[in-house]
Amino acid sequence: MKKVAIIDEEKTCFLCKNCLKEWIPAILAHKKNYKVKKGEIIFKEGDPVKGIFFVNNGIVKVHKRWGADKELILRFASEGMVFGHRALGGDGVYSISATAIQAGIVSYVDMEFFETTLKVNTDFAYKLLMFLAYDLRVSERKTRNVAHMPVKGRVAEALIMLKDQFGLTDDGYINIELSRQDLASFSGATYETVFRVINELISENLLVLSGKRISIANFEKLSKLTEDAA
Amino acid sequence: MKKVAIIDEEKTCFLCKNCLKEWIPAILAHKKNYKVKKGEIIFKEGDPVKGIFFVNNGIVKVHKRWGADKELILRFASEGMVFGHRALGGDGVYSISATAIQAGIVSYVDMEFFETTLKVNTDFAYKLLMFLAYDLRVSERKTRNVAHMPVKGRVAEALIMLKDQFGLTDDGYINIELSRQDLASFSGATYETVFRVINELISENLLVLSGKRISIANFEKLSKLTEDAA
DNA sequence: CGTGGCGTTGACCGGGATCAAGTAGAGTGG
DNA sequence: CCACTCTACTTGATCCCGGTCAACGCCACG
Known part of the structure; x- marks a missing residue:
């Protein structure tokens, strides 16, 4: 994974893809593996902290709820990435939830050992x-964006982040299968609004759809939407 | 300073009030001091990273702009607190701005030394x-709140955080003088809306004003507003 | 064939942003 | 001491983005 382009152009990201084994053999020796299936909740807000997690393969969403049916996806953890690390030094309960959105294997080491x-x-x-x-x-x-950037820009940024993190398939589509609901939660907007915005982006020739797969047709213009007018 | 009550009840915060000198005498020996006056910009987004900053006294707001005239205040740094630490390992420019809102003295050590x-x-x-x-x-x-919590709850939470960080005066008012504009930016809403919401809270007997000073009259009910209905 | 879930779309509505205008201090200069 | 300006505070009027609600189409599956 490359760092999100918007933030930091060319450096590679820490603690991600494949770099895990170089740094922490001691931890790798101690980790326990979990097989998770799609949609499985790994832990949720308020659960007592078990440890710190790593994705071996699959994709995990890190999210935070509000009320009964609103959530915000904070980030996605893919192969090699850590999650649950915000629990470090906290009050012993997770402040966020983690759910597998693609089946795979996650590992954890207990917090004390970590x-x-x-x-x-x-x-x-x-x-x-x-x-x-x-x-x-x-x-x-992200906080700033949700506070001030209109939905269109947030969706654009979300797609760019997904492209940066998951890359493209051979035929140019963003290499992740994401439900519209999850895309909406990641953008911090509702299902229906995101749907409309995507249609708008398609009619402006910035995006192309094939089923639920999304391809960025005009990266330039799309990233313009994420920019501050001033 | 105590940790923000909402997040973590009773523990004392790291790197804050007076604990600085115990941990990092080496750093304290190397720091350079700056006298800043109210409203003075210490650094702003896009400036090359000079170092990591500490507040000796005074209050500094850490904020991020959008467009020409919208900003979001992320946090306030008061006596003993660090700021500018997000620049660690970044691309060499600050991603946020820091402005003194109360005159005082800030120190910094260059990033390399740090x-x-x-x-x-x-x-x-x-x-x-x-x-x-x-x-x-x-x-x-905060991101989740801005995305889903209504303004009233965000203002309530903002006030509670201010109370936790700055404490109360002898007569029970929150011990910080903050412009309405800054309170609005901290809540992630506009000036006018925050004004109306505060009036609402006063007529519900949750707050009392004296000039621009604010007192929490009913903490129970106020913190209810910050809670998730589910 | 029904039934349930998701994708799609339209209609409506309301919270909060925006715009505009008035008021009250706090300096500042005469 | 008053007039003048400037900025911050106050309030009302209006607007619109985006959330909510509801309906319908579509396909999968029992």
Whole structure:
């Protein structure tokens, strides 16, 4: 995975794709594996913290609910990425939920062991630090966007982020199968609105659909929508 | 400063009020001081990263703009707190702005020195890690709130956070003088809307005003507004 | 063939942004 | 001390984006 283009152009991301094994053999030795199926809840807000998780394969959404039926997807964790790390030093319960949206295998190490490792392995702690700072920049950008950017721009940004994280298929479509509902939750808008916005983007020739797969037809114009007019 | 009550009840916060000197004498020896006056911009989005900052005294707002005249205040840094730490491992420019809203003295150490210290001082790195994880939880809660919580709840939460961070004066008012504009930006809403909402809260006897100072008259009911109905 | 779930679309509505205008201080200069 | 300006606060009127609700089509599946 490359870092989200909007934030940081060319550097590769910390703690993601394949870099896991280089840094933390001690942790890898201790991890326990879970097989998860599509839609399976790994943990949810308020659950007692079990540990810190890694995606071996599959895709996990990290999300936060509001009320009975509103959620916001904060990020997707794909192969090699950590999740549940926000629980570090917290009050012992998860502040977010994690749900598999594509079947796969996730691993976890209990928090105590992880924290011990951090204290011992300076290099790893440092890299995790960098990753958290990065995470924070992404999160704060998202907050700003939800507060001020119109839905159209948020959908555009969401698609660009998905493209950056998951890449393209051979025929140029964004390489993730995402329900419209999840795309909406990731954009911080409703199902119906996102639907309409996507139609708009298609009629403006910025996107092309094939079933539920999405292809970006005009990257330039799409990323213009994510820019600040000033 | 206590941690924001909503997130984490009783623990004291990392890297804040007075704990600075215990952890990082090396850094304190290297810091340079700046006197800032009210309204002075310390750095802004896009500026090249100078270093990491600390508040000696005064209050600094950390904010992010959208367009010419919209901003979102992400947090306030008061005595003893760090800011600019999101720049760690970034692309060399600040992704947010920092502006003094109360005159005081801020210090900074250049990023290179800070990063070196982090690599050497494991304990400090670990504590910063915990702090970043905490920051992330707060940030993600805020994102969710802006996406789904109505303005009234956001204003309520903003006031509670201010009370937790700045405490109360002897006569029970929140101990910070904040312009309505800043309160609005912190709540992620417009000036006028926040004004109306505050009036509403007053007529419901949840708040009392004295000039621009605000007192929480009914904490119970106010914090109810920040809760998820489900 | 019904039935249930999701995709699609239209109609409506309301929260909150925007616009406009008036008021009250807080300096500032004469 | 008053007039003048400037900025912040206050309030009403209006508008519109996007959320809500409802209906319909479509396909899968029992």
